[in-house]
Amino acid sequence: xxxxxxxxxxxxxxxxxxxxxxxxxxxxxxxxxxxxxxxxxxxxxxxxxxxxxxxxxxxxxxxxxxxxxxxxxxxxxxxxxxxxxxxxxxxxxxxxxxxxxxxxxxxxxxxxxxxxxxxxxxxxxxxxxxxxxxx
Amino acid sequence: xxxxxxxxxxxxxxxxxxxxxxxxxxxxxxxxxxxxxxxxxxxxxxxxxxxxxxxxxxxxxxxxxxxxxxxxxxxxxxxxxxxxxxxxxxxxxxxxxxxxxxxxxxxxxxxxxxxxxxxxxxxxxxxxxxxxxxxxxxxxxxxxxxxxxxxx
Numbered sequence: 650x651x652x653x654x655x656x657x658x659x660x661x662x663x664x665x666x667x668x669x670x671x672x673x674x675x676x677x678x679x680x681x682x683x684x685x686x687x688x689x690x691x692x693x694x695x696x697x698x699x700x701x702x703x704x705x706x707x708x709x710x711x712x713x714x715x716x717x718x719x720x721x722x723x724x725x726x727x728x729x730x731x732x733x734x735x736x737x738x739x740x741x742x743x744x745x746x747x748x749x750x751x752x753x754x755x756x757x758x759x760x761x762x763x764x765x766x767x768x769x770x771x772x773x774x775x776x777x778x779x780x781x782x783x784x
Numbered sequence: 785x786x787x788x789x790x791x792x793x794x795x796x797x798x799x800x801x802x803x804x805x806x807x808x809x810x811x812x813x814x815x816x817x818x819x820x821x822x823x824x825x826x827x828x829x830x831x832x833x834x835x836x837x838x839x840x841x842x843x844x845x846x847x848x849x850x851x852x853x854x855x856x857x858x859x860x861x862x863x864x865x866x867x868x869x870x871x872x873x874x875x876x877x878x879x880x881x882x883x884x885x886x887x888x889x890x891x892x893x894x895x896x897x898x899x900x901x902x903x904x905x906x907x908x909x910x911x912x913x914x915x916x917x918x919x920x921x922x923x924x925x926x927x928x929x930x931x932x933x934x935x936x
Contacts, residue, residue, distance in 0.1 A: 674821070674822055675819060675820065675821030675822070675853075676819065676820060676821075676934075677818060677819025677820065677855070678818050678819060678856075678936070679818040679819065679820055679857065679859055679934075679935060679936025680818060680936045695819075697819075697821060699821050699823055699853075700823075754935065756933070766826050766827055766848055766913065766927060766928060766929050766930070767824045767826065767827075767848045767850060767911060767929070767930055767931075767932055768824075768929065768930070768931040768932070769822040769823075769824045769850070769932055769934075770822075770931055770932070770933045770934070771820050771821070771822060771933070771934045771935070772933055772934070772935040772936075773935070773936065774935070774936055
């Protein structure tokens with residue numbers, strides 16, 4: 650994040666500049682996949698907050714990453730996580746038809762209360778495959 | 785039945801004459817998954833003498849830092865194309881970032897998306913940003929932003 654308030658033109662180098670602050674997010678595993686015999690598959694991920702205070706985080710399906718976001722349910726999709734704590738996230742892929750395999754990216758990031766210069770985001774590659782019925 | 789056999793075996797193992805060598809396996813299990821944690825510290829922009837450049841490398845500016853901690857693999861860091869926002873018109877300004885890491889990653893100033901592979905358990909990226917406008921920047925608030933994504 651880089652911020653600047655440009656003051657009077659005559660005071661070019663005497664500027665009020667925003668002080669740096671830390672932003673953080675952790676997510677794992679970065680790759681996970683599973684097989685199911687039903688139309689649903691659940692996968693667990695863990696979001697962590699390495700920040701020094703509690704913060705709100707959101708988990709979401711990355712756009713155009715291989716699946717319609719409406720087919721994925723995330724429990725919870727937003728969470729307040731204490732400093733240094735972890736939160737397990739359940740991701741459910743729905744509507745799998747026999748033999749279908751879907752791969753997509755799920756990302757976690759802090760919900761920013763202000764505009765930041767470098768916005769941190771961690772993304773996992775997830776996959777789910779439904780078995781074909783036995784003949 | 786099974787329990788009785790185990791009991792006999794344990795008895796034999798405890799008798800020196802019957803079994804001089806008694807070995808039991810000790811197993812340590814681990815399930816290693818790839819995780820990534822990013823800690824970002826913001827930077828600061830400062831103007832040059834004629835207000836045509838706002839940069840973290842100008843006097844009074846400061847670089848941002850991104851600390852990457854990756855377990856179980858070498859994740860990829862993606863820096864999105866930087867954007868500049870302001871209360872003023874910045875349509876003529878171009879924003880760029882550059883970065884380098886302790887492990888040797890290096891990217892010259894660019895206005896487009898770039899990627900880097902974190903090759904160690906932990907790495908620290910120093911990120912600089914700048915925006916340039918030949919016509920000069922008016923008084924106001926300016927912000928150059930990028931999104932850094934860690935992915936497997």
